[in-house]
Amino acid sequence: MPDRAPSDPVPTAVPDVAPDAGTPGAAVPFWRAKSLAHMNPTEWESLCDGCGRCCLVKLEDEDSGDIAYTDVVCRLFETHSCHCSDYPNRQEQVSDCVRLTPEAVAELSWLPPTCAYRLLDEGKDLPWWHPLVSGSAETVHEAGISVRGKVAGGEQMFGLFELVDHVVSWPLRWPKGSRGTGLPARRTRAAPRPRKPLTGA
Ligand code: SF4
Ligand code: SF4
Numbered sequence: 230m231p232d233r234a235p236s237d238p239v240p241t242a243v244p245d246v247a248p249d250a251g252t253p254g255a256a257v258p259f260w261r262a263k264s265l266a267h268m269n270p271t272e273w274e275s276l277c278d279g280c281g282r283c284c285l286v287k288l289e290d291e292d293s294g295d296i297a298y299t300d301v302v303c304r305l306f307e308t309h310s311c312h313c314s315d316y317p318n319r320q321e322q323v324s325d326c327v328r329l330t331p332e333a334v335a336e337l338s339w340l341p342p343t344c345a346y347r348l349l350d351e352g353k354d355l356p357w358w359h360p361l362v363s364g365s366a367e368t369v370h371e372a373g374i375s376v377r378g379k380v381a382g383g384e385q386m387f388g389l390f391e392l393v394d395h396v397v398s399w400p401l402r403w404p405k406g407s408r409g410t411g412l413p414a415r416r417t418r419a420a421p422r423p424r425k426p427l428t429g430a
Contacts, residue, residue, distance in 0.1 A: 260361065265331040265349055276349070278359050278369045281311040281376040282341040282400045283327075286384050288392060296339040299395040300381045308380045311370075341400050343374050343407070354410045362410070373404035 259272050268276075286301045305314045305322060313319055319326045327333065329346055340347040345355055355362050358372035369375045381387075381395055 258361070260345075260349055260355055265334060265346065275361060276345040278343075278345050278374065279311050279366060280341070280343065280369050280374045281306060282374075283344065284313065285376060285380075285400055286392060287339060288396065297396045298339075298398070298400040299392050300376075300379055300397045301384050301387055301392060301395050302376065302380050302382070304383050304385045306380075306383065308383075309377060311375050311377055343403060356407060357409055358407060372407045374407055376400075 259268065260276065263272070265273070281302070282298075284303045284306045286299045286303065288297045288299060289295070290297070302308060303313075303323060303326070305319060306312075307314050315322050320328060327337070329337075331350075334340065334346040334350045342348075343356070345359060345361075348355065356372075357363060358368040358374060360366045360369060370377050379397075379399065384392075387395065
């Protein structure tokens with residue numbers, strides 16, 4: 230996770246964000262103007278869309294090293310708000326909660342394809358539902374990107390081998406209609422053998 234809870238309010242004081250960045254003459258928004266490594270802390274934190282996908286427990290195949298997502302969340306995750314309940318102390322509380330850095334983003338193959346950090350690291354733009362583009366923290370939920378309504382429960386509710394029954398593929402997919410940078414016309418496996426639960430991003 231970046232240094233911000235998945236759905237903390239989107240910082241509004243990012244000075245060089247231009248929500249109308251597509252307008253001729255508008256300033257280029259920081260996420261297009263800067264590399265991840267050159268962003269300031271406020272810009273970096275504001276990139277998190279609040280989807281919560283990275284807070285899903287993941288299973289690593291002991292033999293292949295493949296990572297599979299489950300629909301079970303980290304014990305600190307609040308399923309409706311998609312907030313981390315103790316974000317400032319998350320790494321003391323959850324030892325394998327990964328702190329995202331530009332270097333880590335480039336290394337972590339399991340980041341969801343919709344994750345803003347991954348998208349920018351791959352040279353792509355932010356999609357229409359990203360709060361920095363839409364101006365609303367709700368669009369990540371409306372577009373079906375967030376984990377809201379899709380979670381089976383917290384990790385404290387399941388044993389290690391029960392997690393195998395909760396392997397899901399949707400965290401690695403784009404929901405229908407969620408691709409693209411422009412606002413839509415109308416908004417309206419065989420399970421891997423568990424090795425150890427991984428949480429965080
Ligand atoms: S997957 Fe990426 S954008 Fe979504 S909550 Fe995690 S760090 Fe933020
Ligand atoms: S993985 Fe857990 S500890 Fe880390 S940010 Fe998400 S909810 Fe918080």
